[in-house]
Amino acid sequence: MSAHETLPRPRSAAGGGDSPPRAPRGTGFRLFGRFRFGYLSPAVLVVAVLLYLPFLWTVYLSMTRYDGLGSPVFTGLENYTRLLDDPAMLTSIRNTLLWVLGTTVLPVGLGLLVAVLSYDIRGGGWYRLPFLLPYAMSGAGLGLVWGFILQPDGVANKVLGFLGMPGGETAFLNDGPENTLAMIVVWTWQQLGVNMLLFVVGLQSIPRAPIEAARLDGASGWRLFRHVIWPLMRPLTTVVVGLALVASLKTFDIVWVMTQGGPGRTSETLAVTMYRDVFVADEYGYGSAIAVLLTTVTGLSSYAYMRRQTRREDF
Amino acid sequence: MKPTMPSRVTALSAAAVLLALAGCSSGGDSGGDSAGKKTEIKLYNDKGAWSKYFYEMGTLSKREIGLGVKPVGYTDEPSYTAFIKASFRTKVKPDLFTWTTGGRLREIVKQNQVADTSAIWQEAVGSGDLPRSLQDYYTIDGKQYCVPLNTAYWGMFYNKKIFAEHRLKPPTTWAELMRVADTLKSKGQVPFHHTTPTSLFSFVWFGQLLAGTDPDLYERLNTGKASYTDPGVVKVMERWKGLIEGGYFSEPGDKADPADHFKSGKAAMVMSGTWFNTSMTQRGLKQGTDYGFFFVPNVEPSLPKTSLIFESGPLCSLRKAPDPEASTRFLKWWITPKAQETWANSRGDVSGNPKVKAADPELGAITKEAASDRYRLALRYFEAAPAPVLTAVLDGLSGFLVKPGTYMKVLQDIQKANDQYWKTQGSGS
Numbered sequence: 001m002s003a004h005e006t007l008p009r010p011r012s013a014a015g016g017g018d019s020p021p022r023a024p025r026g027t028g029f030r031l032f033g034r035f036r037f038g039y040l041s042p043a044v045l046v047v048a049v050l051l052y053l054p055f056l057w058t059v060y061l062s063m064t065r066y067d068g069l070g071s072p073v074f075t076g077l078e079n080y081t082r083l084l085d086d087p088a089m090l091t092s093i094r095n096t097l098l099w100v101l102g103t104t105v106l107p108v109g110l111g112l113l114v115a116v117l118s119y120d121i122r123g124g125g126w127y128r129l130p131f132l133l134p135y136a137m138s139g140a141g142l143g144l145v146w147g148f149i150l151q152p153d154g155v156a157n158k159v160l161g162f163l164g165m166p167g168g169e170t171a172f173l174n175d176g177p178e179n180t181l182a183m184i185v186v187w188t189w190q191q192l193g194v195n196m197l198l199f200v201v202g203l204q205s206i207p208r209a210p211i212e213a214a215r216l217d218g219a220s221g222w223r224l225f226r227h228v229i230w231p232l233m234r235p236l237t238t239v240v241v242g243l244a245l246v247a248s249l250k251t252f253d254i255v256w257v258m259t260q261g262g263p264g265r266t267s268e269t270l271a272v273t274m275y276r277d278v279f280v281a282d283e284y285g286y287g288s289a290i291a292v293l294l295t296t297v298t299g300l301s302s303y304a305y306m307r308r309q310t311r312r313e314d315f
Numbered sequence: 316m317k318p319t320m321p322s323r324v325t326a327l328s329a330a331a332v333l334l335a336l337a338g339c340s341s342g343g344d345s346g347g348d349s350a351g352k353k354t355e356i357k358l359y360n361d362k363g364a365w366s367k368y369f370y371e372m373g374t375l376s377k378r379e380i381g382l383g384v385k386p387v388g389y390t391d392e393p394s395y396t397a398f399i400k401a402s403f404r405t406k407v408k409p410d411l412f413t414w415t416t417g418g419r420l421r422e423i424v425k426q427n428q429v430a431d432t433s434a435i436w437q438e439a440v441g442s443g444d445l446p447r448s449l450q451d452y453y454t455i456d457g458k459q460y461c462v463p464l465n466t467a468y469w470g471m472f473y474n475k476k477i478f479a480e481h482r483l484k485p486p487t488t489w490a491e492l493m494r495v496a497d498t499l500k501s502k503g504q505v506p507f508h509h510t511t512p513t514s515l516f517s518f519v520w521f522g523q524l525l526a527g528t529d530p531d532l533y534e535r536l537n538t539g540k541a542s543y544t545d546p547g548v549v550k551v552m553e554r555w556k557g558l559i560e561g562g563y564f565s566e567p568g569d570k571a572d573p574a575d576h577f578k579s580g581k582a583a584m585v586m587s588g589t590w591f592n593t594s595m596t597q598r599g600l601k602q603g604t605d606y607g608f609f610f611v612p613n614v615e616p617s618l619p620k621t622s623l624i625f626e627s628g629p630l631c632s633l634r635k636a637p638d639p640e641a642s643t644r645f646l647k648w649w650i651t652p653k654a655q656e657t658w659a660n661s662r663g664d665v666s667g668n669p670k671v672k673a674a675d676p677e678l679g680a681i682t683k684e685a686a687s688d689r690y691r692l693a694l695r696y697f698e699a700a701p702a703p704v705l706t707a708v709l710d711g712l713s714g715f716l717v718k719p720g721t722y723m724k725v726l727q728d729i730q731k732a733n734d735q736y737w738k739t740q741g742s743g744s
Contacts, residue, residue, distance in 0.1 A: 067422075068397070068400040068401075069400060069403065069422065069423065069426045069428075070426055147570050148570050151566075151568055151569055151570045152566035152567070152568045152569060153566055153569070154570075171566070171567075171568055171717065173568055174567065174568050174717040175717065175718075262710070262713045262714070263567075263568075263713040263714045263716060263717045263718075264710060264711065264713055264714015264715070264717070264718070264721075264725075265710050265714070266714065275393075279393035279394070279396070279397050280393050280706060281703065281706045282396075282702065282703075
């Protein structure tokens with residue numbers, strides 16, 4: 001038994017020692033008091049069985065060669081070294097980075113722009129409505145509809161041709177990385193609305209006093225936004241960008257429906273490559289290694305981003 | 316004694332765990348009578364669009380052998396394959412399931428999962444319900460597995476109205492086929508439908524051109540005895556590239572269903588298996604009046620026989636099926652003339668049973684013609700190629716369809732996968 005376990009922890013009236021003060025009992029903060037672990041245990045058990053155990057199994061599989069039949073054969077880090085040597089992986093990483101960059105800038109940036117421009121004006125809700133409607137579509141439905149619009153000689157080509165604009169002959173989904181860029185535009189079309197809505201809620205919830213004070217001091221337009229409104233909206237922006245970051249790293253459905261990662265694997269993202277290697281190529285071990293890589297990258301980048309954006313004590 | 320709060324919480328947690336475990340342990344069930352004997356079997360398949368025909372067969376089988384059918388149709392191939400493979404390790408096992416012949420069947424037979432159907436084959440070949448020529452595709456290490464779900468010959472479907480408009484006839488040589496295509500092209504009509512790069516069918520023209528140019532090389536390629544960078548394969552890719560760049564095909568990437576494409580007249584010809592008749596029938600088109608079918612002539616005219624691409628999809632049962640007796644009874648019944656006549660004619664396709672008379676005279680003529688000694692059967696590339704090589708080929712060819720100039724790089728990439736596969740099989744190219 002360690003010394004740490006034998007020594008009683010010093011307790012103070014507030015909760016004890018150097019740790020942050022604890023809320024006193026009966027305030028509602030500790031819901032259900034000492035029975036809380038009992039109430040939590042079924043949910044914790046379900047999460048552990050359905051999430052953590054499969055993840056540990058995936059980590060194990062990533063160090064094996066396995067085709068879904070028979071038993072996995074342990075191969076150590078072979079799948080991870082193969083990742084570095086696979087040209088399809090490089091394309092997949094490039095496309096994922098494009099998705100991260102594109103979807104954290106375009107839907108978030110344009111969502112903020114529309115929210116700010118339409119906020120506090122007469123009939124602003126009506127201006128925002130068309131941007132919000134595409135969000136009602138499912139990811140698969142979005143992919144199907146835009147797949148037809150962007151196909152060779154499809155609606156997009158015909159409209160561009162009719163207007164005499166360049167791009168009338170472009171096969172948007174046939175070449176990489178153009179196909180990835182086209183899909184990012186489609187994604188922006190759908191996601192802009194929900195980001196805009198979140199920013200409008202943010203604008204509505206910020207206190208009026210600092211804004212009025214800044215106005216009295218002569219601030220207006222861009223200066224008012226840059227130095228007063230934007231800093232006040234920072235907590236919300238952190239959440240919106242954080243969600244966009246995680247969503248972009250796991251981009252799958254729209255790509256799978258529109259191009260299935262093709263042609264010739266040119267539009268695969270890490271999530272698509274993972275799915276393809278496991279379920280199409282039956283390389284469960286290699287696909288699991290990609291899954292572990294993707295989880296690690298998503299976890300680390302989210303953590304790094306949140307850490308940077310929030311104060312240490314709030315995190 | 317009144318239970319305390321913690322003990323009630325513990326009891327509730329335990330009940331939740333037991334419920335979850337009970338849910339996990341309950342196997343899939345199929346219909347059964349009071350004596351526990353099956354009255355309905357679940358037929359898992361990757362042909363979701365064929366549910367109507369499976370139900371029709373179920374009505375007939377219920378009447379004839381007391382076993383109804385509940386089809387469980389998937390439309391996504393990877394999900395279907397993953398489910399079937401997972402069923403080998405779980406208690407949720409299908410009574411019957413569809414699969415593919417060739418490397419994929421061998422793969423699951425080697426795992427000792429598939430029920431042996433040698434006795435069914437022996438009896439059926441003896442009675443003439445199944446041809447001996449078909450038996451080879453279902454034989455692994457001297458034993459037979461599964462029975463034919465469907466059989467199809469590959470050829471060219473052509474739009475009769477477009478052909479009549481330009482006074483064209485079905486060609487009998489490659490030169491004639493190209494003359495037909497040139498005429499159509501000169502009139503502004505796209506001659507051939509090209510598969511979309513993302514579909515499973517990017518192999519179709521590759522297989523046809525190779526088998527029609529050098530059928531021996533086609534066989535050697537699929538058994539690891541030839542390389543994808545062989546000059547013969549390169550020549551085929553160059554011919555295909557020439558056709559794409561020459562404007563003989565519809566735009567790659569067109570998402571329209573080939574059947575819709577064909578019906579609308581966007582392309583005058585579609586290369587497909589005879590099961591394409593089902594798609595035509597579903598769209599109200601009739602063979603003989605709206606469309607016709609011809610076998611694709613050899614590219615190489617000096618070959619003694621015309622290479623005919625052929626496929627046969629198996630209907631299988633597991634060694635540890637929920638009720639092996641019921642599954643076997645159904646498989647025995649499935650290949651009888653009466654069952655096959657209903658199955659083939661409802662879909663407008665050919666049957667694996669030679670005794671079946673096609674309701675459509677043109678289809679009957681195709682079956683008779685295919686059985687003549689003028690043709691050399693070649694198993695469809697999709698089944699003939701080993702699964703890992705096929706994946707690389709489909710990836711490579713989908714890229715080639717939109718960038719034909721990359722054909723050498725595509726072949727080199729495929730060859731890498733080919734080398735890797737055959738190295739593990741103790742053979743190499």
